[in-house]
Amino acid sequence: MTQLKIPATYMRGGTSKGVFFALNDLPADAQTPGEVRDALLLRVIGSPDPYGKHTDGMGGATSSTSKTVILSKSEKADHDVDYLFGQVAIDKPFIDWSGNCGNLTAAVGAFGISNGLVDKSRLPTNGIAQVRIWQVNIQKTIIAHVPMVDGAVRETGDFELDGVTFPAAEVQVDFVDPADGEGDMFPTGNLVDTLDVPGIGSLSVTMINAGIPTIFLNADEIGYQGTELQEAINGDEKALAMFETIRAHGALKMGLIDDIEQAQMRQHTPKVAFVAGPQAYISSSGKAIAQTNIDLLVRALSMGKLHHAMMGTAAVAIGTAAAIPGTLVNLAAGGGERESVIFGHPSGTLKVGAQAHQYNGRWQVNKVSMSRSARVLMEGWVRVPNAIS
Structure with a gap:
C-alpha cells in the first residue's frame, strides 16, 4: 500500500499546536467538506486512538494538540485569508467544526504570509503586517498583527507567554465583533x-x-x-x-x-x-x-x-x-x-x-485583543495511507 504525501506545516500558535494545510494542497476529494476530508484529517492526527497516545499520527493526544487548520486565499471582500479549524477527537472518529481555535489564530497570519496567501502589496519589508482573517467556522473577522523583518515573518523574540516554555515574537490578535455567529451575545437575554x-x-x-x-x-x-x-x-x-x-x-x-x-x-x-x-x-x-x-x-x-x-x-x-x-x-x-x-x-x-x-x-x-506568539515547528509533507482517500 502506498502513502499519500501531502504538503503540511506543523505550527505552534499560542498554547496550542496543530497541522496546517493550504486548501489547494489537499487531495482533490478532500478540498470540500465531507467524509473524505474528515477521514483524511483523522488519519493525519492519528485518531481514533483507544490508547489515547496518537502514536501513529501527528496529534499530541490532548485537546491543545489534536488540531487541524485549512487555509486559503480569502473569498471574502477586504480579507486576506480564509481560516477553517477542525478540533479532532482523540478516541472517537469525529472532527468538530463548530468553533474556532483562538490560540492557533496567532499562527494563521504567519502561515498565510509565508505561503503566498497574502498579497505582497500589503506586506511591509520591516514592521507589522496586518493580516485580515476570515474565520470560516464562526463567520467572524480577526486581525493578526504579524512582525516582519527583511520581508519575512519574524518568529523569534523575547515575548513570554505563560503556558509556552520558550519566548518568541509577539503577535497581537484582534477579534472583531466577537459575539459568536450563532445568535445573541447572551442567548437567554440574561447576564446571569x-x-x-x-x-x-x-x-x-x-x-x-x-x-x-x-x-x-x-x-x-x-x-x-x-x-x-x-x-x-x-x-x-x-x-x-x-x-x-x-x-x-x-x-x-x-x-x-x-x-x-x-x-x-x-x-x-x-x-x-x-x-x-x-x-x-x-x-x-x-x-x-x-x-x-x-x-x-x-x-x-x-x-x-x-x-x-x-x-x-x-x-x-x-x-x-x-x-x-x-x-x-x-x-x-x-x-x-x-x-x-x-x-x-x-x-x-x-x-x-x-x-x-x-x-x-x-x-x-x-x-x-490579546497577545500571543507563533512558530513553525516543522514543514514538509505529512504521509497518510492511500486507502483513506
Whole structure:
C-alpha cells in the first residue's frame, strides 16, 4: 500500500499546536467538506486512538494538540485569508467544526504570509503586517498583527507567554465583533441565569456567545477554589462527568442543541469555565502568582478535560464578559466597568482587553485583543495511507 504525501506545516500558535494545510494542497476529494476530508484529517492526527497516545499520527493526544487548520486565499471582500479549524477527537472518529481555535489564530497570519496567501502589496519589508482573517467556522473577522523583518515573518523574540516554555515574537490578535455567529451575545437575554442540572442542582451561570460559546460558573458553587491545576480535576472521573453534564444542559439552554444527546456530537462547543476572586497560587510551572497581580481566577475545560492554560477563544469570552457589569466574570473581578482584565489560569496569567457598550438595550463588544506568539515547528509533507482517500 502506498502513502499519500501531502504538503503540511506543523505550527505552534499560542498554547496550542496543530497541522496546517493550504486548501489547494489537499487531495482533490478532500478540498470540500465531507467524509473524505474528515477521514483524511483523522488519519493525519492519528485518531481514533483507544490508547489515547496518537502514536501513529501527528496529534499530541490532548485537546491543545489534536488540531487541524485549512487555509486559503480569502473569498471574502477586504480579507486576506480564509481560516477553517477542525478540533479532532482523540478516541472517537469525529472532527468538530463548530468553533474556532483562538490560540492557533496567532499562527494563521504567519502561515498565510509565508505561503503566498497574502498579497505582497500589503506586506511591509520591516514592521507589522496586518493580516485580515476570515474565520470560516464562526463567520467572524480577526486581525493578526504579524512582525516582519527583511520581508519575512519574524518568529523569534523575547515575548513570554505563560503556558509556552520558550519566548518568541509577539503577535497581537484582534477579534472583531466577537459575539459568536450563532445568535445573541447572551442567548437567554440574561447576564446571569439559573441552570437546573439533574443530579447536580441549580447553578448560577453566565452563558455568552463571544469568541466561542461559553458557560461560566462560580467556583465555590461546584466545590472548587479557582486555584486548581490539571491533576486536581482531570484524574477525577466524577468531576469530569459533572462538568460534561453541566455543559450538555447549558448547550441545550443556549439553544446550541435541540436534544441533550446531541452534546456528544458537539464536543468543542460550548466551553465550561469556573471563576473566583483573586487568590495567590502556584502555577503548573512552579511560578508563584500573587493575588495583587490578577483580577480574578479562571479555569476552563476543553474537550472534556481541564485546559493546561487557557483557550484563546475562551479568553475572548472572559474579556468580553469581564467588560459587562453584572456577569459572573465581571463580579469575580470586582464588578464595575473595565476595559481589560488580567486573569490567572493553571499555567500563569493572561491580559485581555475589551470595550463594551449598550446599543438599544443590548450589549455589544467591538473588539477583543490579546497577545500571543507563533512558530513553525516543522514543514514538509505529512504521509497518510492511500486507502483513506
